[in-house]
Each structure stands twice: as structure tokens, then as C-alpha cells.
Amino acid sequence: MNANFGKTAIVTGASSGIGRASAESLARAGFTVFGTSRRVIGAGPGRVTMLSCDVTDGESVDTLVSAVLAQTGRIDLLVNNAGIGLQAGAEESSIEQVQALFDVNLFGVVRMTNAVLPAVRLKGGGRIVNIGSILGVIPAPYSAHYSAVKHAIEGYSESLDHETRAFNIRVSVIEPAFVRTVFDQNGIKPDCMMKEYDQARAGVDTLLRDVMPKADLPEVVAEVVLRAATSERPRRRYTAGKAARQVSLLRRFAPAEVFDKALRKQFRLPV
Template structure:
């Protein structure tokens, strides 16, 4: 397939950060791109059509998928990018707050996928790419619920890939590490702040201040999305960026005790 015939791509959470970079990269690669955001936004100068979609609302999800199918006749690629961050001690969040996080980060992707799959099955082809995280592979102190959602995305994506391959549909998950976006600034704050975690919270804030200026740009992740979307034989998992690749290798090959010490040192916890 030539770059001028890639087909139709739908990218959630495309108003900024990884989503916007991905939408632009796919457009440059020859896709006709529809992006979504929770609020109305003008179409971009790059030729990306922006539509309103709230991934926690079934009707909103079905409406945006129907709109794209009506305008373009099909969807070749779905990129599930919409998500929220939550930093804090695990016990600082109520079950209701964790459910709200999962409603976006996991169930939002499931809603979008369920809405898109019928048309892909009828056409006998399609790609679904879920933006996961390297935290879907490793533990993440003070990001337990976010990490849990990303672990769930990993299991969901790989299982779904096995189910839909018979219809010539493939599913991949992208695993970035730290990325230079405002994602962490727009996250959910724990709803039951405990003084016992003040020191750890300060250490985490300091860590983020140190690593974010040196983190990968969203374009790094976007390039990996394009690769996953266009590979003749797509993999189920793609790491994005050098740090994510290094962590993935450590997780796979380092002895558990050594990996544990490295992780605790990284998060400025007592070893």
C-alpha cells in the first residue's frame, strides 16, 4: 500500500501531546486522520479533522465512530490514546476514584474498540493500537492504579489480538516511558491525601522535575505508532524511546533482586 493510500485513522485524545503528535505523523504518512477531544476544537492546519468524543460515554463513542464511517466509509486504524494520570500512594485513592481512572484508561479503549470492530470485521482488515506504558510491564510506586490500568491494557491487547487475527485485524500496544507532555500536570490528584506520604510525594515530584525536561518528545512515540500501523507483520508490543527499551531489557533479563534495587533507587526509595 502506498503512502497516499493508507486509509482512515481515528485517534482519541488528539488535542495535545502524544495524541496530537500521532495524528500529525499519520497524516504525513498518508492517512486521512480524524482526531477526538472532549471539547470542540477546530480542525488542525495539518488536515486533521477534529471531532468531539468522551470515551467514558457509550453514546458519545458510538456517535463519533458512526460520524467517521459516514464521512469516510470505513476505519482502517484506531489509536486508543485518551488517558489520565494519577500519582499518589495507593491507599490515598478511593475505589470510586480508581474506577474513574479505569473508566478512561481501560474501559475507554474497550468502548472505542467495540464500536470500531464490527466495521473492521465486515471489511476484513484493520489495525488497533493502544497507547500503553512501560509501567504496564513494571511496578510503579506511587502510580499503582495507573500502572494497574496499563497492565490491564497489555493483557487486553494481546488477548484481543489472538481473537481478531482471523478477521485480518491486528492489535498492538505501544510502551513509552517518560514523555515530555503536560500529561502529568493534568492528572487526577488523590482524593484522600495522607501526611504519611508527604516525603515520598516530595521525592516523586523531584524525580519528575528532573526527568521530564530530558524525556522523549511525543514525536518519538508517534513514530513508533506509525511503524506499528504499517508493519507488514506487526508485533504485539513496541517499546518507544531508549529509556523504555532499557527498562524492558532489564525487566526481562536482570535478576529480580537487582531489578528491585534499581527500581527503588530510581524512585528514591530506601534500598
């Protein structure tokens, strides 16, 4: 019998990209999957029940979790994927904009996790998989606030894993690099754009146009999500895709000056 049959999974931000691919992968593996999006969509992922949920709204999160429990009576897996992007010079965003970014990408994860933990604990165990980023390991220019929130996800996930192991609940964070999704196109723009950063911003835009056609498909990340969700001995961290593995190894073993120069060269910055 399929070991995942009868298990219930929630995947936030499942209308497209990594979330959609992960929801479909988990459904094929035997999970009963509920995907979420802020607005109800017509055609959701195959074999996935889509429900509306705004992760910045505690009442919306509680309503979602209650609806899933009413239908299945259990929650075995939460994949925290919902998020927004922001590429800008650090001083180009107001405090309010940075707070909005953290409200979705970090506090949304905390709201969802706090809402499902009682049910997962009552059932005797389960998994929480958080979609992080290689930028949570290696900050890059013009992603200061996004890198900060992904670093926060790394620390939150590892601390939470230590706390929940007593209840047979394991927490993993997935670290992809560039992925072929509409994520970057749907990211928010800086609300205090400055002419001093026009040239550098154009360089980052050029970089994205160059790398995105060759970036990993969302299915590459979805495979790693499934591995973290089903492995008997899950790791706390998983890189996802060739580029993420290469950058992670380079950061670990290359001299700091060499890595710094390579990073600045990639972003078209003077070395």
C-alpha cells in the first residue's frame, strides 16, 4: 500500500510555479492535497482541491485549517510556499513596504505553522516544508530585504525543527536558485525608486532576462519538496537544482574574496 495514502497536505501559493508543481507532485505520490491562493482560481493543479487563503490574515488562515480538518480530520504536511519578491536597492523601499514583504514571506509562514501544529501534533507527527531560497544562504546585491526574510526563514525553520522533534514533527527548508516561474514578474517594485540605482537596476534586469530561460523548472524544486516530505530521515536543509548546489558549494569552499568577485561580476558590478 502507498505509505502516503490517506495523508493530508496543505500547499500555500499553489496556483502557479513551485507551489502548483509541488501540489501536483504530492497528489501523484498519494497525498490528499489542498492548495491555497489568495483568490479562488478556475483551473487549479491536477487532483488538488483549491481553497482561498490570505496568509497575512489570521482569520483567513484559521478558516482554511478548519475547512481542511472538517473534510479529512487530519493534517500531515504543510508546505509554506506563498510569497512575493522584491528586487531593489536597500534604501529604495519604505519601512511599510519592507513590513508588507515580511508579513507575507515570514509572518505568513508563522501564521500557517501555528495554525496547523496542534492538529499535526494531535495526530502523532508530520512534516513542515518551508520554501526558502539560496538567497537565504548567500545574500546578493539588490535583494537586501528579500535576502533578509529568507535568512529569517532559515533560522526559524531550524529552531522550529529542534522544538517539534519531541512530537515527531520535522521541519525542512528548501533552497532553490533561479526558477522559471512568473514570480519575478509578479514581484513588487520599490516604492522609493532613486535615480542613483537606475543603471544597477537595469543590470539586474538584464541578468534576469539572461538566466531565466535557462533556470530550473518548478518541477525540479517540487521533487525536492516531495523528498523532504517523505524521507524517513529528512534533512533540515535541501538545495534544489544544479545552480543552487554549485553556489552553495562555492560559498562554502571558495575564499571569501574569490566568491565576492564572482558574485559582483555576475551582477555586472565593478569588482
